[in-house]
């Protein structure tokens with residue numbers, strides 16, 4: 001079903017995996033091994049957009065493939081010219097997203113396909129987010145740039161059923177243009193006392209329940225069902241994007257292709273993270289981005305009924321953030337501001353690892369959900385945020401000096 005949606009021919013093959021991350025990790029291993037076996041590459045690198053999902057960084061770290069980051073063009077898509085310059089004889093794969101997680105924008109897959117063919121480098125399209133919405137948006141007549149197997153040069157695509165396929169969590173589909181390439185993904189160990197072992201994907205025992213649920217969701221929804229919810233989703237996203245662009249202090253980043261987008265402040269008196277905190281106080285779940293600092297939204301059909309409420313709350317949050325600039329130094333705003341701006345990135349890493357050790361160590365405390373919201377003056381502040389804010393102020397002082 002997924003191969004058909006992606007316009008693959010009968011040679012397109014694949015595996016069901018446990019989620020987007022597994023569908024990103026595996027191509028790194030596959031193409032590393034293909035590069036080694038077919039092209040003798042010993043010090044592999046992969047050229048990925050700056051906006052590639054972080055799962056690709058994980059793949060790079062796990063499989064020992066250096067991630068080379070390509071910058072974005074003026075439209076917030078990966079700069080194909082830069083990709084071309086970065087590909088060298090040790091490049092085992094190129095990546096494009098359809099769309100990327102941070103800004104919801106499809107990379108120039110046709111241009112990347114050309115580079116892939118010219119240089120003989122595999123090209124993976126990470127459509128974990130878009131794989132089960134872009135095909136239906138196209139069927140509905142939305143203008144979607146080419147990104148699937150119709151693009152020459154694309155060698156594999158990941159598409160998550162547990163995102164816009166609306167199945168239970170724990171299922172994604174990773175496809176390859178042909179079985180020859182996918183063979184490099186397979187693991188076989190013939191000398192294990194437990195028996196000859198072979199597995200097509202990353203896990204040993206796999207979450208069959210989630211896979212069955214994904215299959216059932218696809219059967220139940222059918223093409224017409226997906227088209228109906230895609231229409232609702234796309235319309236809700238468009239109303240939100242237009243509404244946010246109508247707030248003078250804010251701007252949606254680039255021109256998102258589907259239902260995921262981000263927005264930032266274009267007014268130096270409005271701190272976008274403070275806006276995020278105020279929105280959370282009103283009960284919205286807000287994801288924060290960095291580089292540039294922005295807030296993020298992922299729209300589903302459930303949001304169609306709350307577009308106006310979101311926009312009203314956002315307009316109010318923007319005027320409160322402007323009226324109370326001190327909010328930028330409190331709670332979540334201070335913490336996210338610190339994380340985004342600390343020049344010594346190693347310190348961020350160190351602090352997060354310490355926090356993890358606190359969470360998972362023997363003295364771990366459960367976070368009290370009642371106090372986990374971002375509070376202002378009256379109620380008890382989030383201890384972590386408070387600590388982070390104090391740390392940020394100290395750092396700022398140090399750098400000023």
Ligand SMILES: Cc1ncc(COP(=O)(O)O)c(C=O)c1O
Nearest residue numbers: 019020021053055101126128129
């Ligand atoms: C583009 C993209 N790739 C990969 C992933 C990783 O997916 P998962 O969270 O299912 O592991 C995500 C998650 O949001 C994503 O947006």
